[in-house]
Amino acid sequence: METIALAEVAAVLADPSRATMCLVLLDGRAWTVGELAKAAGIALSTASEHVTRLAGAGFVARVKQGRASYVRIADPRVAELIEHLAQHAVTFGAPPRAGDSATRSPRKTSGHRPVTGLKSSLRARRLGFARTCYDHLAGELGVALRDGMLAAGLLDVAGGLALTPRGREVLADLGVPVAAGRRALLRDCLDWTERRDHLAGALPAALLDRAVDAGWVARDGHRAVKVLPAAGEPFAALGVDLDALGGVAGP
Amino acid sequence: METIALAEVAAVLADPSRATMCLVLLDGRAWTVGELAKAAGIALSTASEHVTRLAGAGFVARVKQGRASYVRIADPRVAELIEHLAQHAVTFGAPPRAGDSATRSPRKTSGHRPVTGLKSSLRARRLGFARTCYDHLAGELGVALRDGMLAAGLLDVAGGLALTPRGREVLADLGVPVAAGRRALLRDCLDWTERRDHLAGALPAALLDRAVDAGWVARDGHRAVKVLPAAGEPFAALGVDLDALGGVAGP
DNA sequence: GCGAAGGTTCGGCCGCGGGCGAAGGGTGCG
DNA sequence: CGCACCCTTCGCCCGCGGCCGAACCTTCGC
16 A cells, blocks of 8 residues: 555656646746657647646646646645755666667767757856756856855764754855744755766755856756856855856856 | 756656655665566566666666676665655655546545554554654654754754764764765754654764664664664753653663 | 637547466475 | 476567647737
8 A cells, every 4th residue: 555655656757748738847947848849749639638637646746827738846845855866876877778779860970979059059058057946046156155154164064964053044044034844944956967066955946046146156057057147255155166066157 | 958857857756666666775784686576566677677777867876796686776866865855755744646546446445544563563563753854863763863962962053954063073982974065964854754854964974873782772684773772862952851761671 | 809829628449467277397295 | 308498589569758830829019
């Protein structure tokens, strides 16, 4: 009785179309059913059925608005679950499955060339530098944030990942609310581009909110994040030297 | 490319038989293929195929030993992933699925009677009191441990779940190694019987190891844990009054 | 009111994959 | 050496579920 519940939940994510939907929804925005259909490359009707199933399992929430129907991740904890699963998927590659017909292009992928053109290369590069992981920063910037806060004595990892008193002060100065709720404040989250941990949890989510509100960074495209000039000071306070990273956007 | 990986990983757990196997393997022991087949209620040949698939996805590891082939969870992180998923499954019930043929017995379940007889009632009670969650303590005892360590000032939750200096001392006195590895030291894990958090992570795992070695508790049956008389002192040091909980085993 | 746009529901097609039994290995015991 | 045990591989069956297009329903614009 208890055991089939696990299988049912997993089955919801076990379909490529639904998995794609969940992953694109990880940008935290609400998407229409039509947009999700296009993203997954399926008919509108099929997408609608998938959304129904995802909603039934509590993964997404529907918000009807006029003739449009918006879909968003139901809960930050759901996002964390999806990321957790995706993380295992990426650490494990999962190549040794029979029927390797996943690769559609007959082009042989010699070695490691994940990008095909200049344009997508640039996009990949920007994504690698700074992007969101549902509701918090990831990529090179996210990793640097964790490192910086540790080096600056704002975080302590000796007895578990936790904010130090000084860290609490600095965040308060920056206007980031540190409220204790049901959700864990801080969690490590392995980054699939950097192969290093970045910070997830309620606190990094509040930090990203604040950073967007204050104009330090801007969401740009799907999951990409643009770092604005105003980010210099606050990030320096968090132990991150943006100039050294060299990813600040031009004018 | 990246997106189908998520679906493939989920698909591995999306089968009731494989899900059952994973859940029984959460007791941390190594099971034979035959035992897993019996647990899942399927033929030996089918079980063998499932184990192959689980192993291919990195969920379990096979250990050949003579003519027997033992199967165990591949990695503590895998166990955490499965628990994470199962946790979502249980918080979400997943009742509104078509084809409600899951309930095999025609007996109408009026209200809430999860157990059918005295024997299973006792077993359920013991499981509710103290059990393992892969490699750490859960159930009423697990929750009490978290509460006690917080109350005794061994843990601090203000800036994230972390050990205090005093906590480090007490654990050292008890002979529990607090080693920092790749795995997170402390994590909250929602308990499906208590609906409250207990402690997961590298530290609780080391604590359970030490508790078994020192004869404070004993693994008893599948996931049940028996609390032995010698547990009184060390658990008191951790802020847990076992007499008040009333679950200590008799002579 | 009419048409268009966006979603949902329905019927039907079809391939994937889980199920089993039988046959084919290795390994240990007598 | 040969049997017994335990697991793996193979061939086959069958049902579940993802897919689509058609029809319908709701909402917005004119």
